[in-house]
Amino acid sequence: MGIDLPLIWALIIGFGLMMYVIMDGFDLGVGILFPFVPARSDRDLMVNSVAPIWDGNETWLVLGGAALLAAFPVAYSVVLTALYLPIIAMLAGLILRGVAFEFRLNAERAPRYMWDTLFAFGSYLATFSQGLILGAFINGFEVSNRTYAGGPFDWLTPFSIFTGLALLFAYALLGATWLIIKTEGPLQERMRQLARPIAITLFVAIVIVSIWTPITHHAIAERWFSFPNIILFSPVPVLVVLATLALLREVQRDSHGLPFILSLVLIFLGYSGLVISLWPNILPPSISIWDAASPPQSLGFTLVGALFIIPFILMYTAWAYSVFRGKVRAGEGYH
């Protein structure tokens, strides 16, 4: 038995998607919080806090798509075909959000208000669509003969709508705690106020999803509640409770970095729960990473590059973040 290439690729794609959720999560969250912060100067600060880095954050989504095509072409084809309309909606949201970054800087007053609105709308649309996609993914796909065999609206279920709404709160929490790091004074205070109800709602949503999925998916219930799994996986829900409690306490204190870190922990735990539920299927409920994998010639060729280059990407991304560390201030920065 040589190297298990599909396994390594599943880990790389899993890592890339988590990077995406965390990083674009907080900058989409900034857009989600826009309606709660009406003042133009505050909005400028919020946008400036992510303007130098959002491009890189979004690139993890492109990596996810490209790596999925390279490593699991069947999964790429089936998922994107099955989720056609939510994917189109997500792309539309990301387009509006992305160009609004630049356009609001160049617009006169009236169109700037419009671009601010579209910046927020795009953030909501992209996030909600991603949540829909997540819910539909957990529900699984009807596949026959390596192609999608379900209907065009299979993704539309009460569960997927619920996960769509839940993800809005997850990203909003990341956005609010990110802004606690990056801002000061009244804007930071506002974020502390907003973070509490958002965190509580997110916690409730996590609990509901954790009950809803095992009830509707026998295999997922089996995975969590059979012995010894129930003991092995029990730290996940316990840590979710602890992280939420710590988060609620920290946003009221004078800490700047901790709320964001605790939000990351919370997102990471939710992500772990998802992996525990679905592993090793890349097309739930039955197609595994090994069934859907590319030929080893493709996996191996791409792996060499990925293992060599990803560390460099992480290094210069960290450097770029460190260049823009510290509080963002008015009038700072654009060319």
Next chain:
Amino acid sequence: MDTTAASATALDLARIQFAFTVSFHIIFPALTIGLASYLAVLEGLWLWTKEIRYRELYHFWAKVFAIAFAMGVVSGIVMAYQFGTNWSAFSTFAGPVTGPLLAYEVLTAFFLEAGFLGVMLFGWQKVGPGLHFFATLMVAAGTLISATWILASNSWMQTPAGFTVVDNQVVPSNWLQVVFNPSFPYRLAHMTVAAYLATGLFVGAGAAWHLLKGRSTPAIRTMLSMAMWLILVLTPIQIFIGDQHGLNTLEYQPAKIAALEGHWETVPGESIPLILFGWPDMAAEKTLYPVEVPYLGSLILTHKLYGEIPGLKQFAPNDRPNSTVIFWTFRIMVGLGVLMLVLGVWSLWLRWKSELYSPKPFLRFALWMGPAGLIAILAGWITTEMGRQPWVVYNVMRTAVAASNHSVLQLSISLIVFVVLYCLVFGVGFAYMLKIVARGPDEGGGPVFGSTDDPFHRPARPISAAEDDGIVPAAPRN
């Protein structure tokens, strides 16, 4: 296979959607490839000579670049996902080759561009000159690396090599042959030079506009001068590359050459004329109203007086690309190339007479040539993409069996979304770009390194800041 194919209407809609989204997309990478290198040269010149005009130009074009880049990124994400949403049979079949190439593009280019872009645009007061210049260079390198991978992928679809087909899926057998497939070097050179030319024409038109308005600053004269040197040098090189690419296409995709020349009959041992103009009629199987130059067809296409070229009738009717369209798109591209040559030579002649910056007819010509490079790029891509039909992977997979099995309703919804969104978003984006170009460079040159205080009191947003201060943006003097 035909039973699994999407219906004809659904296939047409999927093709229209791809053509529409990719045509909008390519405009922005073409400009960012050119502008990123231009910015790197400008920053290098400024650091070297300390002449303020270079810094003025850097900050000026960086604003245009930022908008073009953002639009390239968001329209590019659509492309990365469209292979799966609309062309899932193609992705399942060819993903083992095109997937790794796309993944390498993301890893080596997209991250590099995005990672250093923030420092390049926002980092003037955060890092020193050396690091900032390095960031600009990395962004420029990223745009070129990106072009390399995506052209490798496209070229592989045009002239596939280095693979076998196992269980209805491509299995790469030799990655060097996959990447360096027969048409790759020609396409890469042709597209990279095209991006530089398109940017040079765009920059030159911007300079001409200001000179026509009587705004003759050192920065604007430098802008025109640099653009004209580039056009003068690169146009002949591009014509040479195009000619070599043509020879390569004749060898690997003869049906495409026959179609773009409106050439129907194969006549062994006889030279064929060049049809300058005409109307290729697919049903009648001939080119109507031809205006011909004898011998020239053979001479250009084979570099021999009596060179033989297979006619379109030699290919089965369902293997023929649409000659009516690509005959004309090819002539649009070549015609614009000839005009670029004229512009370059004219500029050289005026330079020799030391009056490059004033003759109105020349400046108007340079202004009107502003979009010529981008139009030529679109015309060239339409020629090569329609010219390889009916194949999505040449001689391996037909376009008709590559599409996802969506309903007409779904495809209509997505197409309408894209048309409305793209026209709104990219129309406005292009308008902002032109507005910035029309404002011209800030005299004095914008921020310098290491200063936390902006010496020119033009903080974040040139236009909005001016508006808030009650200052109308400086109108160009007439």
